[in-house]
Amino acid sequence: MxxxxxxxxxxxxxxFAKCAEYSMRKSFDDFCLDFDKTMFPVFEKINTEYWHRLEKGEITKSELYGKRWVTVLGKFGISHIDGNEFEKHFQGHIRESSExxxxxxxxxxxxxxxxxxxxxxxxxxxxxxxxxxxxxxxxxxxxxxxxxxxxxxxxxxxxxxxxxxxxxxxxxxxxxxxxxxxxxxxxxxxxxxxxxxxxxxxxxxxxxxxxxxxxxxxxxxxxxx
Ligand SMILES: [Mg+2]
Structure with missing residues (x-):
């Protein structure tokens, strides 16, 4: 029973997709970066790959959080923003998002x-x-x-x-x-x-x-x- x-x-x-897109947009605002809708799928793909690696035990949670925005910002050619600092802003906005x-x-x-x-x-x-x-x-x-x-x-x-x-x-x-x-x-x-x-x-x-x-x-x- x-x-x-x-x-x-x-x-x-x-x-999560709605919450993450909102948080990505807000974080881009925080760092005075231009955001457009085509950027979110790039994050989604990279983030999903990192989560799959975590689920397989290949990386730790702190490695996931430490690397995902470094990778995403790198894809956009944004080199003057620290990925770890960006992660902190993103996490802060995720906390406020509850769609x-x-x-x-x-x-x-x-x-x-x-x-x-x-x-x-x-x-x-x-x-x-x-x-x-x-x-x-x-x-x-x-x-x-x-x-x-x-x-x-x-x-x-x-x-x-x-x-x-x-x-x-x-x-x-x-x-x-x-x-x-x-x-x-x-x-x-x-x-x-x-x-x-x-x-x-x-x-x-x-x-x-x-x-x-x-x-x-x-x-x-x-x-x-
Ligand atoms: Mg789930």
């Missing part, structure tokens, strides 16, 4: 009536709590599990073992994970034997992974759980 739902935050509940994914609050209202809900995120702890509160979503959670607090990250089984040591006896086979990332959420769920719901919002094909359920919108999850 299902008792608990683990749910990812970025690009599952909060729209929700369509259906996020409705889903949490529905799920919280039936199950305990835990956030599972590889993002920074205080920042994620602040953003959930700002978007009015924090109230639906029993607890917030982040890699920063647990010392392990998705998809590592140790991350989920640490979660289950804090869920008051709820077991793997009584839990489902919902997330957008195949490498972090779905692989993580498979690694530790919990059911998986893949939020495939871009409707991509992924033959190498086998989630228990795949949805294209958050609203569809109400028909499954």
């Amino acid at each position: 299902l008792k608990a739902v683990f749910i990812d935050i970025d690009d599952t509940l909060l729209d 929700k994914v369509d259906g996020a609050e409705g889903l949490l209202i529905y799920l919280s009536g039936k199950y305990k809900i835990y956030a599972v995120s590889n993002g920074p702890h205080e920042q994620q709590i602040y953003r959930l509160e700002k978007s009015n979503l924090l109230q639906y959670f029993t607890d917030i599990f982040t890699s920063e607090k647990l010392g392990f990250q998705k998809p590592d089984k140790a991350f989920f073992d640490a979660c289950f040591s804090r869920t008051g006896g709820i077991k793997n086979n009584e839990t489902v994970i919902i997330g957008d990332s195949l490498n972090a959420d779905i692989l993580g769920g498979i690694n530790c034997g919990i059911q998986t719901v893949w939020f495939n919002k871009n409707n991509i094909t992924a033959k190498e992974f086998h989630p228990d359920f795949t949805v294209n919108s958050l609203n569809e999850i109400k028909n499954i759980l």
